[in-house]
Amino acid sequence: MGRIAKADGHVSQNEIEHVEQFMQKLGMTQDHRLQAIALFKRGADSDFDIEPTYKKFMSVCGRTQNLRQMLLVYLIVMALVDGHFHPAEEAALTDIAKHLGYDQAAVKHLIDMVLNQSHFAGGKVSTAESLDDAYKALGVTKENSDAEIKRAYRKLMSQYHPDKLMGQGMPEDMVAMATEQAKEIQLAYDLIKKNRNL
Numbered sequence: 001m002g003r004i005a006k007a008d009g010h011v012s013q014n015e016i017e018h019v020e021q022f023m024q025k026l027g028m029t030q031d032h033r034l035q036a037i038a039l040f041k042r043g044a045d046s047d048f049d050i051e052p053t054y055k056k057f058m059s060v061c062g063r064t065q066n067l068r069q070m071l072l073v074y075l076i077v078m079a080l081v082d083g084h085f086h087p088a089e090e091a092a093l094t095d096i097a098k099h100l101g102y103d104q105a106a107v108k109h110l111i112d113m114v115l116n117q118s119h120f121a122g123g124k125v126s127t128a129e130s131l132d133d134a135y136k137a138l139g140v141t142k143e144n145s146d147a148e149i150k151r152a153y154r155k156l157m158s159q160y161h162p163d164k165l166m167g168q169g170m171p172e173d174m175v176a177m178a179t180e181q182a183k184e185i186q187l188a189y190d191l192i193k194k195n196r197n198l
Helices: 002-006 013-025 030-044 051-061 065-080 087-099 104-123 128-138 146-159 162-167 172-196
Strands: none
Touching: 002 013, 002 030, 002 065, 002 087, 013 030, 013 065, 013 172, 051 065, 051 087, 065 087, 065 104, 065 162, 065 172, 087 104, 104 128, 104 172, 128 146, 128 172, 146 172, 162 172
């Protein structure tokens, strides 16, 4: 998160607040919080060599696609938290994703989905523009059939299913955050269903 926050040259107040909220959601103890802050600062340091961190993460979590994807989702949210997506943040995300086994097209697709899922945070659904966002949030288009849309929705919900994530070793606090993402996906799908009279 520190690497992404500093990618555009400075760490904004919004990014600091986001990290604070992230730590609160994870329910970190004071000691863990201090460790996390130190790690964030180290990641933001321009002299920090991130290569060993990639290797360590992949050795522990690399076989589990959902854990790799959840990390990317958290990092994408971090990049978007200050209201704009800087090219340096996208470059840093693409580099991290490459080390996690994702190509540039997959990263762009994931960024688009996360960006549009965030439009449904807090249950906000309103305009016709929201319908376009809903399709993008599921990674589909209006041209997809009902069956294709349902399949995309089920695949996403499966990736964020609490039991599945816990079975793959994701900590409970991170599962809770994945559940929030699932709520946004559900709202997007509900809007599409309503529009299509499904």
